[in-house]
Amino acid sequence: MRRRLLTPGPVELHPKALLALSQPQLHHRTEEARRAVLKVRRGLKQAFQTEGEVLILTGSGTLALEALALNLFDPGERVLVPVTGKFSERWAEIALALGLSVDRLDLAWGGVIPPEAVARPGYRGLFLTHSETSTGALNDVRSLAEAFKDRNPEGLVVADMVTSLLLTEVALEAWGIDAAASGSQKGLMCPPGLSFAALSPRAVQALKPKGYYLNLKNELKAQAEGETAYTPAINLVLAVEGVLADLLPSLPEHLALKKWQTGLLYQVGEELGLRPVPEEKSPATSAFYLPEGVPYAKVKGAFARRNAVIAGGQGPLKGRIFRLSLMGHFDRYDALGVAMLFKEAWDEVAG
Amino acid sequence: MRRRLLTPGPVELHPKALLALSQPQLHHRTEEARRAVLKVRRGLKQAFQTEGEVLILTGSGTLALEALALNLFDPGERVLVPVTGKFSERWAEIALALGLSVDRLDLAWGGVIPPEAVARPGYRGLFLTHSETSTGALNDVRSLAEAFKDRNPEGLVVADMVTSLLLTEVALEAWGIDAAASGSQKGLMCPPGLSFAALSPRAVQALKPKGYYLNLKNELKAQAEGETAYTPAINLVLAVEGVLADLLPSLPEHLALKKWQTGLLYQVGEELGLRPVPEEKSPATSAFYLPEGVPYAKVKGAFARRNAVIAGGQGPLKGRIFRLSLMGHFDRYDALGVAMLFKEAWDEVAG
Numbered sequence: 001m002r003r004r005l006l007t008p009g010p011v012e013l014h015p016k017a018l019l020a021l022s023q024p025q026l027h028h029r030t031e032e033a034r035r036a037v038l039k040v041r042r043g044l045k046q047a048f049q050t051e052g053e054v055l056i057l058t059g060s061g062t063l064a065l066e067a068l069a070l071n072l073f074d075p076g077e078r079v080l081v082p083v084t085g086k087f088s089e090r091w092a093e094i095a096l097a098l099g100l101s102v103d104r105l106d107l108a109w110g111g112v113i114p115p116e117a118v119a120r121p122g123y124r125g126l127f128l129t130h131s132e133t134s135t136g137a138l139n140d141v142r143s144l145a146e147a148f149k150d151r152n153p154e155g156l157v158v159a160d161m162v163t164s165l166l167l168t169e170v171a172l173e174a175w176g177i178d179a180a181a182s183g184s185q186k187g188l189m190c191p192p193g194l195s196f197a198a199l200s201p202r203a204v205q206a207l208k209p210k211g212y213y214l215n216l217k218n219e220l221k222a223q224a225e226g227e228t229a230y231t232p233a234i235n236l237v238l239a240v241e242g243v244l245a246d247l248l249p250s251l252p253e254h255l256a257l258k259k260w261q262t263g264l265l266y267q268v269g270e271e272l273g274l275r276p277v278p279e280e281k282s283p284a285t286s287a288f289y290l291p292e293g294v295p296y297a298k299v300k301g302a303f304a305r306r307n308a309v310i311a312g313g314q315g316p317l318k319g320r321i322f323r324l325s326l327m328g329h330f331d332r333y334d335a336l337g338v339a340m341l342f343k344e345a346w347d348e349v350a351g
Numbered sequence: 352m353r354r355r356l357l358t359p360g361p362v363e364l365h366p367k368a369l370l371a372l373s374q375p376q377l378h379h380r381t382e383e384a385r386r387a388v389l390k391v392r393r394g395l396k397q398a399f400q401t402e403g404e405v406l407i408l409t410g411s412g413t414l415a416l417e418a419l420a421l422n423l424f425d426p427g428e429r430v431l432v433p434v435t436g437k438f439s440e441r442w443a444e445i446a447l448a449l450g451l452s453v454d455r456l457d458l459a460w461g462g463v464i465p466p467e468a469v470a471r472p473g474y475r476g477l478f479l480t481h482s483e484t485s486t487g488a489l490n491d492v493r494s495l496a497e498a499f500k501d502r503n504p505e506g507l508v509v510a511d512m513v514t515s516l517l518l519t520e521v522a523l524e525a526w527g528i529d530a531a532a533s534g535s536q537k538g539l540m541c542p543p544g545l546s547f548a549a550l551s552p553r554a555v556q557a558l559k560p561k562g563y564y565l566n567l568k569n570e571l572k573a574q575a576e577g578e579t580a581y582t583p584a585i586n587l588v589l590a591v592e593g594v595l596a597d598l599l600p601s602l603p604e605h606l607a608l609k610k611w612q613t614g615l616l617y618q619v620g621e622e623l624g625l626r627p628v629p630e631e632k633s634p635a636t637s638a639f640y641l642p643e644g645v646p647y648a649k650v651k652g653a654f655a656r657r658n659a660v661i662a663g664g665q666g667p668l669k670g671r672i673f674r675l676s677l678m679g680h681f682d683r684y685d686a687l688g689v690a691m692l693f694k695e696a697w698d699e700v701a702g
Contacts, residue, residue: 002375005375005376005378007378007380010376010377010378010582011376012376013375013376018373021372022369022372024353024356024363025361025363025364025536025679026361027356028361029662030660058410058543059409059410059414059564060409060564060584063409063564063581066562066563093563097563097566098562183582191376191584192583192584192585192586193409193545193584193586193587211417211448211449212445212448213411213413213414213417214564215448230414231360231411231413231534232543233542233584234361235372235543236542236544309378311380328376
């Protein structure tokens with residue numbers, strides 16, 4: 001029995017990704033590579049729902065987040081960063097490392113950001129985390145963008161969509177989101193190594209290019225022609241191309257499946273008496289508090305004995321929660337199997 | 352007949368790389384992943400011949416070059432950058448983008464840097480390109496480091512070893528090189544997407560950490576334990592692990608093979624009346640001037656009809672040279688086959 005990843009990224013690979021990765025090397029300065037780069041950019045524009053640009057960057061999601069912060073803001077500019085988990089905290093760290101003037105708004109981990117908390121004037125930017133992977137919470141980024149822009153009409157809203165893209169609906173311009181970032185190893189069910197920077201037309205106009213590898217103006221120029229400024233992880237571009245071709249034609253059904261799957265995990269967990277962590281549930285991952293007296297190692301071990309890898313808590317939630325995700329390539333049957341495995345493992349933990 | 356890459360990166364993949372890439376996804380926060388990260392770091396320390404540290408970064412080689420420049424120098428510090436091709440020119444661009452005070456020393460493309468050119472005082476750093484892939488030239492970085500440090504004993508010598516690592520001998524401390532960068536898609540015969548920052552013990556001491564994703568102090572802390580600061584391209588780490596296990600036990604024989612293979616291409620080319628580009632030949636790639644009246648497209652086409660992808664010139668050498676490389680996975684038989692193919696293709700070009 002091969003090991004299954006029930007982790008909120010990296011995830012079980014899509015067969016089209018594995019197929020692409022088992023091919024001989026393609027050179028990136030060829031017509032075939034240019035066609036793939038352009039096709040992936042078009043597919044991702046559809047996924048992000050933007051008429052702007054999506055840039056493919058070789059690096060992890062964090063690189064795309066930093067690239068957006070670096071290319072859309074100047075040092076000293078004031079930004080608001082609500083923190084409700086590890087990844088929204090990373091936004092604050094990135095903004096500080098780049099010398100922005102950061103107002104960090106600490107809220108409960110597991111909670112969502114109330115729109116009134118960001119309805120504050122005087123900011124050049126708002127950094128949001130759509131799906132907070134560390135807690136399983138889904139923020140209503142549309143309402144947040146609206147509340148923020150009501151007070152800061154010139155401000156830019158930038159969203160971490162690492163675990164929302166292709167897992168729940170996302171829409172840039174329609175929601176007032178100016179820019180967003182994601183990666184290959186989550187909803188795209190590919191290995192880690194590629195990240196994406198999505199720019200609405202407004203964000204393209206607002207670019208203040210900086211740096212070298214992270215300079216988005218250089219990438220924009222190259223990628224308009226299907227090139228990249230530097231050698232890309234072209235094998236992953238082909239993997240993403242294969243997966244997008246499978247997902248995009250039936251995206252609503254795919255998103256409904258992901259929502260049902262995570263709902264199933266919550267249903268099982270609640271039947272087992274477990275308390276969910278998030279206030280609003282993201283389809284990216286489930287997250288449960290560990291009952292009093294149950295150490296995380298015991299839960300991890302019960303799943304490991306069934307060849308399943310799960311995730312614990314991060315930061316202040318370390319040792320207090322566990323997370324189970326069906327973000328990867330799981331169909332209905334697979335999800336039902338995992339639900340049964342969850343019950344079986346929990347019988348061992350509780351028994 | 353499948354297509355062969357005779358390009359100086361990306362290259363024909365090592366079978367161990369393909370094998371690793373066809374496996375189910377491994378999660379990076381597992382003991383198995385930590386062991387692989389530590390093993391690759393040890394193997395690369397051996398390859399770079401350093402007692403310092405080698406950090407694995409998810410991104411292309413350019414990212415590792417920028418990370419070294421960012422973390423070893425402060426804006427305004429004076430650095431010397433001799434330019435003899437596209438990649439040494441990239442060093443100058445990176446240094447400028449980071450706000451260093453750059454003395455760019457323009458020399459002939461295809462030439463090597465004479466040690467007396469860098470025997471100039473007043474510098475905090477010297478940026479070198481060991482194997483200049485755009486021209487096929489190999490610099491004597493050891494003599495250059497010596498000449499530079501004779502005048503700048505406190506200075507740091509940083510080398511681009513993207514196409515020298517595992518293709519010709521490299522040695523950090525023994526040669527007076529303080530830091531170096533390389534990537535996965537050259538001598539390592541893996542897909543692009545991973546880069547490496549090698550730091551001698553002296554460079555580790557000299558770190559002035561900056562940025563977020565490129566902050567080498569954060570990586571050093573995480574990688575000491577086999578972790579990485581952000582989600583790594585772990586599939587490529589496993590590919591590199593497989594290739595290193597194959598190459599390192601017989602490295603001298605491997606380097607001799609690579610030297611012989613590139614020598615063979617030059618021998619064939621010179622027999623065909625072609626003039627080599629480089630003053631000193633790197634085993635990474637051959638490079639020849641196009642004879643008067645022969646357009647690059649004609650040469651490219653002759654190889655393409657034989658299912659081989661070759662490379663042209665870059666920058667001022669565009670349309671003036673062509674490059675053939677056996678950097679990837681080619682044994683003696685393969686190389687002899689490519690030599691015959693070269694003759695056959697050239698008969699068509701010249702006939």
